[in-house]
Amino acid sequence: MHTRLSAVVVDAADLDSESSFWHRLLGGSMTKTVTHHFLHVDGFPVIVIQHATGHVPPQWPNGVSQQMHVDLTTDDTAAADERVLGAGGRRLRPSDDAGASARHTGSRVYASPAGHPFCIRST
Numbered sequence: 001m002h003t004r005l006s007a008v009v010v011d012a013a014d015l016d017s018e019s020s021f022w023h024r025l026l027g028g029s030m031t032k033t034v035t036h037h038f039l040h041v042d043g044f045p046v047i048v049i050q051h052a053t054g055h056v057p058p059q060w061p062n063g064v065s066q067q068m069h070v071d072l073t074t075d076d077t078a079a080a081d082e083r084v085l086g087a088g089g090r091r092l093r094p095s096d097d098a099g100a101s102a103r104h105t106g107s108r109v110y111a112s113p114a115g116h117p118f119c120i121r122s123t
Helices: 015-026 077-086 095-105
Strands: 007-012 029-032 036-040 046-051 070-074 107-111 117-122
Touching: 007 015, 015 029, 015 036, 015 046, 015 077, 070 077, 077 107, 077 117
Parallel strands: 007 046, 070 117
Antiparallel strands: 029 036, 036 046, 107 117
16 A cells, blocks of 8 residues: 655635735646635645635644644745745744744744744755
8 A cells, every 4th residue: 555645735714815825935826616725836745725714823833733834945045035925924933033043953934824834944
């Protein structure tokens, strides 16, 4: 038996905002239904943004656990930071902490519009 990851499913109260964010960040193509938006990006499993009435974003790092997160890699952390913020994401740490973290661990921590934490790590 062979098992492999086929999709990452992201809950969101606002499908358009969340799916637009991931599409702007990763590119690819989008297929939409009333309750799900499917983002297809070469080299990734499908990212499915699923409508979740009453979705409550994680309050990580100072509250409810992050539940799950995605790690992305980049060869230009500064450009990736601009792209994330321009697409509607936000840093989960002040920029000074993000800079110190990037120098120390090679990663920065963000949240999507629906509040889902994710990391961008330098390659």
